[in-house]
Amino acid sequence: MVKLEDMEDVMMKKDHWEKFDALVEVAFVAGQQEEDEEREKKMREEMEEAVALLSLAAKKHCKNVQRPYQQPNMEPPPDMPESFRRKIMEMGGENVAFVIEKMLFDTDVSAGHNRLSMPMSQIRQDFVTEEERKRLDSTDANINGVEVILVEPSLEEDEVMLKKWKMKRNSILYVLIKNWNSVVDRNGLGAGDVVRVWSFRVGSKLGFALVRVGDEEDEGKKGKSTGKKEKDGGSGSGSGSGSGSKGQEAEDNGGNEVGLGSTSHANMMCS
Known part of the structure; x- marks a missing residue:
């Protein structure tokens, strides 16, 4: 909807307006508003689509990441003696x-x-x-x-x-x-x-x-102490x-x- 404040810049160009001229200017301003709204709506839709595509790609990537351990980026566990x-x-x-x-x-x-x-x-x-x-x-x-x-x-x-x-x-x-x-x-x-x-x-x-x-492990002596350190x-x-x-x-x-x-x-x- 065209409001009075939307017409202020246009009205300052002429002191006197014929009815037909005024209607043309109102229609022109309304058309510009509609174009701006359509452009903004299209940009918003394109941005939402891009975010959705990025989110989907991130999910697919995370699904393919192998996580064998509970905490991330850890080296494989050592072998038990x-x-x-x-x-x-x-x-x-x-x-x-x-x-x-x-x-x-x-x-x-x-x-x-x-x-x-x-x-x-x-x-x-x-x-x-x-x-x-x-x-x-x-x-x-x-x-x-x-x-x-x-x-x-x-x-x-x-x-x-x-x-x-x-x-x-x-x-x-x-x-x-x-x-x-x-x-x-x-x-x-x-x-x-x-x-x-x-x-x-x-x-x-x-x-x-x-x-x-x-x-040091002594494989030949089961059950005996294998590593009491001297301190x-x-x-x-x-x-x-x-x-x-x-x-x-x-x-x-x-x-x-x-x-x-x-x-x-x-x-x-x-x-």
């Missing part, structure tokens, strides 16, 4: 899955903390059942943990407790507690050691295999390895500052 694989088979274990590689911090090996932390942001594959998840998420202190088997670096078996802790900045950790100090002492674990963790199942029971990177300061605390409490705080906050070469957390366009 043969001695651990045999140990798990002897136990009747199955469903072996790589969980995490991390550097041990002072708080992972100190007697006062008595726990191993595994930030959920660095977990490579989910390993809990729905029932275990409910227990871990429960606010009831009597049930919010899961008893699990632990195969130590020495290939000895122990039982520890798996719990889920919510930390500041909304980060979440899986932690292994109960008997963890004994595991540290028996295996000579210290701050700065790099460990890898695999999960497995013996029947319905959850288990973990803890492997220290760099331990200058004795067992356990490892305060001189340079890992420090700041790095542990970053890990507890869910950050990836730990930064081992085997796992790079790059973003992908497809999620």
Whole structure:
């Protein structure tokens, strides 16, 4: 619809208007308005069509992207040492899955903390059942943990407790507690050691295999300790390895500052 303000520029050109001239000018302005509206509508339709085509192309691309692991752009998981694989088979274990590689911090090996932390942001594959998840998420202190088997670096078996802790900045950790100090002492674990963790199942029971990177395997001696490291300061605390409490705080906050070469957390366009 042509409004009075639409005609202001035209009306300023003449002091006096004949009826016919006025009608012609109104028709001309109306025609220009209609053309502008059609042009704008066509541009809007073309833009919407382009966005739709880009969206469809992105979906097709993402559908064809292979994502074998839960977290994006990670290198393939390492192979489990043969001695651990045999140990798990002897136990009747199955469903072996790589969980995490991390550097041990002072708080992972100190007697006062008595726990191993595994930030959920660095977990490579989910390993809990729905029932275990409910227990871990429960606010009831009597049930919010899961008893699990632990195969130590020495290939000895122990039982520890798996719990889920919510930390500041909304980060979440899986932690292994109960008997963890004994595991540290028996295996000579210290701050700065790099460990890898695999999960497995013996029947319905959850288990973990803890492997220290760099331990030499003695294939001819099953069940014996294959890698107790000699440490200058004795067992356990490892305060001189340079890992420090700041790095542990970053890990507890869910950050990836730990930064081992085997796992790079790059973003992908497809999620």
